[in-house]
Amino acid sequence: MTTDRHADLRRTVREFARQEVAPRIAAMEHSQTVDSELAALIAAQGWLGATIDRSWGGMGAGQEAKTVIIEELARVSGAAGAIVQASQLGAAKIIHLGSPEQQRTWLPAIAAGDVLPTIAVTETVSGGHVLGMQSTARRTRNSWVLDGEKVFVGNSHVGGLHGVVLRTGNGPAGLTAFLVESDRPGVSVLPHSSALGLHGFSFGTVRFDRVKVPASAVVGDVGGGLAVAYSSSVLYGRPNLTAVALGLHRAVVERTVTEATTRTRYGAPLADLAVVQHKIGQMASRFAVARALAYEAVALLDRGESCDDELMAAKHQNVELLLDSVRQAMEIHAAAGLDARSEIARLMRDSWCINPPAGTGDIQVHRLAEQLLHPRRHLDWSQRLAGALRLPPHETWTRAPAGKDQVDALQTRTS
Template identity: 60%
Template sequence: MYGGFTTERHERLRARVRAFAEAEARPRIPEMEATRTVHHELSRLIARQGWIGVTIDRAYGGMGAGHLAKTITIEELARVSGAMGAMVQASQLGVAKIAHFGSEQQKRTWLPAIARGDCLPTIAVTEPESGGHVLGMRATARREGDTYVLNGRKVFVGNSHVGDLHGVVVRTGPGSRGLSAFLLESDRPGFSLAPQQPAMGLHGFSFGELVMEDVRVPAANLLGEEGDGVAVAYSSSVLYGRANLTAVSLGIHRALVEETTAFAAARSLYGRPLAELDSVKQKLGRMQSSLMTAEAVAYHAVDLLDRGLPCDAELMNAKLVGVESSLDSARLAMEIHAACGLFTDRPIERFVRDAHHIYAPAGTSDVQRLRLAEVALGVAKGAQWSVRFGGGTELAAA
């Protein structure tokens, strides 16, 4: 059990995901690192385990297991492969938009397919010129009879090159009520992908660019109502994005601690194992303390979310603590490994590269601090998405 938050069923899920990650993901890491491109086969294999549907209600074929179970799943995959942890977390963002804003017909059409692993969803908000400023986006949707015509570009889209169903937020009018969200199938005419660009880390995962040139989608593909685009974007980021990325950081963080302690125990200096040196013990102690703190903060936040309690601030803090502590531990890990950590025969340099990829999505640490300052000052704005869309689950309550 972890801090009293998890049940035996959670731990059985952890063991199942960990065994899968060791058997299926770890052997493929050299290939992913060498090619530095999306790994379609492993992404689909993970999806077929049913883990993309961990938060999908059982009525739609999902596990109905909740956010803590989702956190454990992503964490255990990321402990072995940050890329595959990122793949699942990005798919979960795609789940959120349908689960919370989809019509009954949209839910019955797409959620069972996602839960089976037949469909990988994404969410596409960020644009080249506006970045994370949602209200600055320029991609558009124009109504023509029973269809909408979509034009524009989206960048840094998680699962861009493996996704089947993209949730795009585009402009249908002026101002904050002029943004709307649509389901966009990847095989529609006029839709294309820019070539995948090699990145520093998360090799095997894709976060690329979508191009829409007069793409026609039926009006039935509108998520919610016209004007719901801001709510789709913000709620997905707060409830899923921050929690999911925290889970990826936690998995990478755990890998950093495990690999570094094993290295320190096995490597000798001046006739003694590194782990016996007080200076090294100090660093290992700081890493272990940071990991335990990040874990407690993350599990506490998603436990509140599963229980339907207000936790928007806790989710922000979990992302902030998770990312910053993993980066601190990455630096300490490199200090302990010294020159040995610079070579690719050891995984530590991969963990360090992957850890940096979690900093920007769903808000940088500076953004989280600004929002938390607003909480402290009592001037925080907007809905408590955790109250609106949180709630208990069978597994969380078990």
């Protein structure tokens, strides 16, 4: 349930995106390199700390506010939305499972925008199958030695603090998460190679070659790496990618309406054709559903209610609905949409990049089925971490529950 404060935040981010992000898009698309300046600029706004407690210098604003920020950035640039989503995702494990020392060291720096964190789980041999990972960490007397390679790491080339999950034993209890500074000896990133879309964002390969870290670098428990990976992905990855999809979806609808109302055919705007109107109506309907799902799921998180299923369904549906709208947008643009430099072509490319992270659609559906068929097999992360997720009732980011007077007035009006 968004408040006036969310509306103010939306206006601020929208203005920033218009002034600071939009002018950079042509260069990002042309060079297809990493825009580290944009990452620093976004970080300096304090938005990476949207869900970091105010005692650490964060915004303490919760998940709905986080969604507003990502949506508004992604509406202008998928890459900008992806930069902030990856950073907030990287912060999640420290917020929820970090030691007091880790929180003291890193949360103020992340909130201030001085450090961009990452989470590095995926390997070439294991994507959706997290337990298939093979990179290792070996315990020595007072430290650990990390070896391996992580691929598709969001913020790979701008991240200052990697959160890497590695194999420290066999089976599900054989994974452990570590915090590793990017300038630690043995840490390297492979040269950036251009992907289909999200130009300006980096999601490349990070290599760990006999990297020595102290015992205090372990996040959570030794053997608790799966909890770090899953809780981050369910509580931050899913809603963050949902928000990127939502921002892209809004842009796709807006771009298509502009195209349909400004291109003339048969002596009238394209929008006069019934088939074009029908497609625009379908896109508007999908966007409304996508938006409702996205904000309902994060509102539940802010209230500390159980919502793992809603978060997964929102990610699944937002990507599916977006890709359906993209197809109709491309149909309406026809040949003009095939110009690789066109806005709709960029939006189409960026939209496809949102499908795999935090789980493909198949993975969301698989997990949702598992929840129904084998409810005891999976932990409910939104419940397990509800204490840390719930926004305090005095926070002005939450709307106060309706008082008895308001309820009575409403009943009078509707009876």
